[in-house]
Amino acid sequence: MTQNIYKKLANVLDTLPNGFPASETGVELKLLEKIFTPEDADLFCDLRLSFETAEQIAKRTGRPLEGLDDHLKQMWAKGQIFGVDFGTVCVYKMIPWVVGIFEYQLKHLTKELAQLCKDYEETFGREFFTGDVPLMTIVPVEQEISSTEATLPFEQVSAIIEKGVSFAVNDCVCKKEHELLGERCDRPMEVCLAIAPVPDFFENHPFKARPITKQEAYDVLKISEEAGLVHMVSNTATGHNFICNCCSCCCGVLRGVNQFGGGAKAVNSNFYARIDADGCISCGVCADERCQVFAIEAQEDSYVVLEDKCIGCGLCVSTCPSGAISLLRKSAEDIVLPPVDEKDWYKRRAAARGVDYSQFA
Numbered sequence: 380m381t382q383n384i385y386k387k388l389a390n391v392l393d394t395l396p397n398g399f400p401a402s403e404t405g406v407e408l409k410l411l412e413k414i415f416t417p418e419d420a421d422l423f424c425d426l427r428l429s430f431e432t433a434e435q436i437a438k439r440t441g442r443p444l445e446g447l448d449d450h451l452k453q454m455w456a457k458g459q460i461f462g463v464d465f466g467t468v469c470v471y472k473m474i475p476w477v478v479g480i481f482e483y484q485l486k487h488l489t490k491e492l493a494q495l496c497k498d499y500e501e502t503f504g505r506e507f508f509t510g511d512v513p514l515m516t517i518v519p520v521e522q523e524i525s526s527t528e529a530t531l532p533f534e535q536v537s538a539i540i541e542k543g544v545s546f547a548v549n550d551c552v553c554k555k556e557h558e559l560l561g562e563r564c565d566r567p568m569e570v571c572l573a574i575a576p577v578p579d580f581f582e583n584h585p586f587k588a589r590p591i592t593k594q595e596a597y598d599v600l601k602i603s604e605e606a607g608l609v610h611m612v613s614n615t616a617t618g619h620n621f622i623c624n625c626c627s628c629c630c631g632v633l634r635g636v637n638q639f640g641g642g643a644k645a646v647n648s649n650f651y652a653r654i655d656a657d658g659c660i661s662c663g664v665c666a667d668e669r670c671q672v673f674a675i676e677a678q679e680d681s682y683v684v685l686e687d688k689c690i691g692c693g694l695c696v697s698t699c700p701s702g703a704i705s706l707l708r709k710s711a712e713d714i715v716l717p718p719v720d721e722k723d724w725y726k727r728r729a730a731a732r733g734v735d736y737s738q739f740a
Contacts, residue, residue: 385411388420394736395428396728397475397514402502410495414484419454423473426460427739428725430470456585458483473739477507477631478514478613478621485552486587493559500631501638508635508645512728515632516717517648518610518622520693523706524650533717534649536600536610539619543574546596547581547588553629563629566606570624572596599624607669609633609692614647614717615724627671636672636690649714650691650706656681658703665695665704 385408392399401407411420425440433448451471455462459480462471474480481496507514518536532538540546549571557563573581573588574596581590591599603610603624611623611632627633636645652674654665659681666675666682674688675695684695684704696704708714718724729736 382408384417384420384424385415387424388415391424391473391739392476394734395473395475395739396725396732396734396736397477397479398503398506398732398734399476400502400506402499404498406495406498407502410492410499413492413495414457414480414487415459418450419457419459422450422454423459426471426473428472428736429740430463430472432468432470436471452585458485458487458586462585476503482552483586485550485555488552488555488559490559493556496556497560500634504631504635504639508632508639510728511731512718512724513614513645513647515611515623515646516614517646517650517690517692518612519648519650519691519706520604520610520697523693523696525706531616531649533612533616533619536622537597539574539612539622540593540596540600542619543576543593543596544578545575545580545590546593547573547584547590548595548599549573549586549588551623551625551629553625553631557629564626566608566626566629567602567624570599570603570606570608572599572622572624574620574622604694604697607671607694609671609690609694611646613721613724615720616717618720625671633671646690647715647717648689648691649709650693651686651689651709652684652691652693652695652704653686653707654682654684655703655705656683658701660701660703662700664698664700669694669698 388411389399389407399407433451434444436442437444437447448469451462454460455471460471461474462469484492516533518534521536524530548569550568551571554563554568575581581588608624608626611625612619612621625633627637632646661681672688672690674685675682676685691706693706696706718727
């Protein structure tokens, strides 16, 4: 009976647009057993991707109202679901494996859980990063975008920051996983930014991210750029609530780009870098120290950008000692506008995967 509830939970997660494919070893079930009690798993399966109060959930599902709000709060604190506390009432919703449950295990990660996540990565990544609807959009180093470019808000880290009211920073869950497994790189770990449109959102928040000021958020971006970390946000035009700052040695998304192919199509980006052969001094900084996706290679007299691999992050531009690299906007026919918001992303992703998630919408 206990095993059945975890199989049910795995099926629910795989029915969601993001997916949760079965592995040959069943490691995904071991993951769920580690994170969820049977009671938690059963309640998760009754939730939706849209916010509801405990009263609404009880009325819709027939569950007893008594103790339900407390149970949901506990699941929120354990990173199994997402909630918002409005003071007088709390609302809750289910979340996918990525972005969602995996990231919210940051405060609960152990070496055993990290290893289970690592063991599941290839199964999950092989399906996830070869799809037609990317999870993330690359936001380039802003000062490297030409002043003549008419950029859109989701192409500017400053526009995303300026829309926020509350800010917090947390350790990167991918780096934390690799640290627990003895594989972490030497780049900064506390670089994951969270953004909310209301005041004091991260004070006493169950996720326990460290509240920071807007200026400190900009400082995190600067530190990340100096360390060669790629800015990434959700692949939507609106509703951005995080900025990830990632390296390909730890980040699941960038490792997925490199491991499972797809090149620049595995993430959304409207830019690419180009090297002026006449100005290039062949120092190799761009290829050896800055590019996270192996999109730059040496030729006889200079380095060259492989445009089909370039993700347009701008990190190579900002440290080129001869100023030979520029960031260019893709042609109109090569630009793929992101979904409007999370709901639109879910709709497109579900259509691409051929799943019907209407019962959880």
